[in-house]
Structures are given as structure tokens and as C-alpha cells.
Amino acid sequence: MRMLRAEDAEAVAEILRQAPQAVFWPEASVKEVLEWKGSLGLVIEAAGKVVGFLIGRQTTEEAEVLNLAVAPQDRRKGTGGRLLQAAVEEFRTRGANRVYLEVRESNAAGIAFYEKHGFWKAGRREGYYRDPVETAIIMQKRFEDSRER
Ligand SMILES: CC(C)(COP(=O)(O)OP(=O)(O)OC[C@H]1O[C@@H](n2cnc3c(N)ncnc32)[C@H](O)[C@@H]1OP(=O)(O)O)[C@@H](O)C(=O)NCCC(=O)NCCS
DSSP: OEEOOGGGHHHHHHHHHTOTTSOOOOHHHHHHHHHSTTEEEEEEEETTEEEEEEEEEEETTEEEEEEEEEOGGGTTSSHHHHHHHHHHHHHHHTTOSEEEEEEETTOHHHHHHHHHTTOEEEEEEEEEETTTTEEEEEEEEETTOGGGO
């Protein structure tokens, strides 16, 4: 695992093209987000190729997973879990007390994945997503939760 760099933006956009459950960001958006204050970008490579990435950001005590995807042929091998765990640990080290994210209501795999990692459904936002329009489920993890220790 290593930090996501601007030159990975093309590979990230390519993974996102194959992940309609996630929000699509073209290369320029990937690069832009990396410039944001408090941003965190991680990638995992296999055979020299980026197969999964996570982009998040932190504003003092709150951290958000903004985007996370693994290439279809590389799923269910623990890659997403390693990325999420590393990000959560980094946010915690930086002083966050809560990590949250939005996920499409129909994304049962994503919801199961986050629940496995100790995230709980904390709310919903009607019509949050576009193409297609869909409700977002807000999931969060608080560091004082005993299951985290
Ligand atoms: C969600 C995603 C990132 C998970 O990545 P991954 O590398 O496949 O995840 P892992 O291999 O670490 O899975 C860890 C656990 O999550 C759960 N999980 C993952 N995919 C699942 C699925 N399709 N159905 C049910 N549970 C699933 C399982 O409990 C799994 O453990 P197991 O394989 O031992 O059963 C990946 O499916 C993906 O890229 N999806 C498309 C984009 C997306 O939905 N992003 C998240 C919303 S923004």
C-alpha cells in the first residue's frame, strides 16, 4: 500500500468506470481532491498496477471516506478492507473521533462491507445521488465504540 499520487489519477478513473456503485470522478477531479486540505489518498497495487484506491478527507474531528473502489477482478481478496482499515487508523491518528461516508441504498455489497468494518447506518439522504437518482445511506464509525478496541 502507498499514498495515491497525481499520476495515479488515470488508473483511479479507470477503476471507477467499472464501479457504477461509486461516484464517478474523471482524472481531473481525482487530482483536485488530492489538493484539498486534510485529504488522504491510498492505493494498493498488484503486479505494478493500481487495483484499488481510497480517497478521504478530514476536517478536525470528523473524517469522511469520499470514494473507494477495487477493480472488479480483484474484489473479495481483502483489498478494500486493507484500504479502509489503513484510512480509519490514519484518521484516528490525526485526531478524528468519527468517520462517516455515504453509500447508495441499493449497494448491498458496499453496505455489507462497511458493516463488517464496524460502520453503522446513521441516517439517509433522499435523492442524494444522480445518474440514477437514489437515496444515500449515511454510515459511520465512532472511535469510542467498544467494538473498535
Ligand atoms: C465495496 C468494495 C470496495 C469492497 O472491496 P473488496 O476488496 O472486494 O472487499 P474485501 O475483499 O476487503 O471484503 C471484505 C468483506 O466485506 C464484505 N463484502 C465485500 N464484498 C461483498 C459482497 N459483494 N457481498 C457481500 N459482502 C461483501 C464481506 O464481508 C467481505 O469479507 P469476505 O470476503 O471474507 O466475506 C468493492 O466491492 C467495490 O469496489 N465496489 C464498487 C464500488 C463501491 O461500492 N464502493 C463503495 C461505495 S462508495
